[in-house]
Amino acid sequence: MSSIPHDHATGHAEEPPHAHDDHAHGPHGGIMRWVTTTNHKDIGTLYLCFSLIMFFVGGIMALTIRAELFEPGLQIVHPEFFNSMTTLHGLIMIFGAIMPAAVGFANWMIPMLIGAPDMAFARMNNWSFWLLPPAVILLGVSFFVPGGAAAGGWTLYPPLSTQAGMGMDLTIFAIHIMGASSIMGSINIITTILNLRAPGMTLMKMPLFCWTWLITAYLLVAVMPVLAGAVTMLLTDRHFGTTFFNAAGGGDPVLFQHVFWFFGHPEVYILILPAFGIISSIIPTFARKPLFGYASMVYAVAGIAILSFIVWAHHMFTVGMPAAGLLFFMYATMLIAVPTGVKVFNWLATMWKGEMTFEAPMLFAIGFLFLFTLGGFTGLVLAITPVDIQLQDTYYVVAHFHYVMVAGSLFAFFGGTYYWIPKWTGTMYDERLGKLHFWGSMIFFNITFFPMHFLGLAGMPRRIPDYAQQFADWNMVASIGALGFGLSQLIFLYAVIKCIRGDGAKAPAKPWDGGDTLEWTLPSPPPYHTFETPPVIR
């Protein structure tokens, strides 16, 4: 980070933004730089580092789960703690790792991709990041209160969540804070994209990453408040005598599932759409061809986003819906395969007859393409109502969403990191480490999660610390794979730290010959302030 050049170390950041048109500022020194920063690059770095830490925290929880499931019987942790692990692993990976990582990419890249000087609301940007650590502290503290951390699953279904101990209240507050953070981040991103594009950068000229994030941000603004409402209802049910979800008061626990999944299904696209954007940046660069079907990509993302609002009940086929409802949600869900298929087709067509090279970003993009598509197919299997009624809450579902969340979002973020880290740090990453990290992740990911399909089809329920003997073999395989996957991530950590420390080849302004977006016109690392005069768009 010390490699970011200082133009003038004047450092009066409290100046009104319009007063410093004529000269650039360097950052503050020391820790206060990070606390008070309003610079999109600094905040992007904070988000990415935060999500990396949370990725390892959530990963340790996942390894605790896999260690307990290594053999049948109860060996390592208490069942209550095991339940807290599955709950907090989900919450931390979603709200602490994947979402902040996506916002980190947005902060770093969107202003540079559209030729904007910074984010539209620079101070709100600082606030949206600094809300996250207190939220995570609340989750951490919840382990030490009477009753322990939330243990009813990340979906917080009542009646478990209305009857749980104080840990649930802390979890609810943490979700409120993280929700506020992502709403502010989204408003910032929408405003930046709509108002701050360089002259000549029309919406349909934007790199696809900006498009996917624009649509993601709209989804966040629309559904995060619904989640806030749902957990507020939980809170008032718990403490203020309302009975939204308590049947013995005229409420209905199933109502929570409807409200939650009205948020929850768009949320899964919030987690994957920025990843689509990153993949759409990487593949054209390394295939040395423009993205195939740009306009259809934009429409496909918009189509996925709109459809995501009418499919939520496929998460709850077993609650007892009328057949018409089951059919509607089944067909609507299957419809999503169409725009998603368009995207996969376009990525493949971009690679077709391209002059491809296979550096780490491209490897992760291709890994994404394979495994995300596989996860998409199991999603289609689960969309079939009668099949889903059989597979509800089994390891088949666990396998499905890890294929789309880990091999989908996470692989795309790994690829995006290798793709842009030369730009961020000015140091080329170690290609050997990148490749090793890819193959380690790819192989161990499949060893971990592929057997879960078999376990689920055989009927192993999710969220249990102990299981019947017949599931023992594949669980052992999955646990070994999880350990390997976890260790592979240390390679990533090492490769990133090497770049941050400047240990490696100096990165040129444009390290990839296929890259044709605006960020590659800037030096590596870019100056602290970029595009203060808008670039000329060809």
Added chain:
Amino acid sequence: MNVALQKSNRALLMKLGFVVIAMFGFGYALVPFYEKICEVTGLRNIAQADESKSTQVDYARTVRVEFDANVRKLPWTFRPLEAIAGVHPGEVRQVMYEIVNTTDRPMTGQAIPSYAPMQAARYFSKLECFCFSRQTLQAGEKRQMPVVFVIDPALPKDIPTITLSYTFFEVEGGGADGKS
């Protein structure tokens, strides 16, 4: 950053902020919407009498039915007059429950039934029940109320016992003077 841009940024912030607040409200609006849907589709027809399909009484079999009564945040006493009954599937049976408003003001309550085991619910038809309507009791009033039910002879053989449990909760504002 020029003033016009700052103004247009603020305007967008306001619009999006309004969407956020509206969607928070929408989350709450889903509650009455859900209740309406359930009412229209008859999904939660707890306030509606079931129809008895069968008149064939299976005298060879006796199902033990246990009656349970609870109150939730309601200062009433509520109990079944008989705790356990042996019932032949197909037989129409009546049991009485008793509620007493122990307070010195009129109050309104509603009872919600539930069954254990859960699978038994679809074989348990209530032809008449105090839970189909709200009950308003004057101060100190005591009331005996019937439940008339039939157990479907198709009840699986591995369910020898059914527990019928009621929970009374207060319907606020449902009382005579609406105070609670």
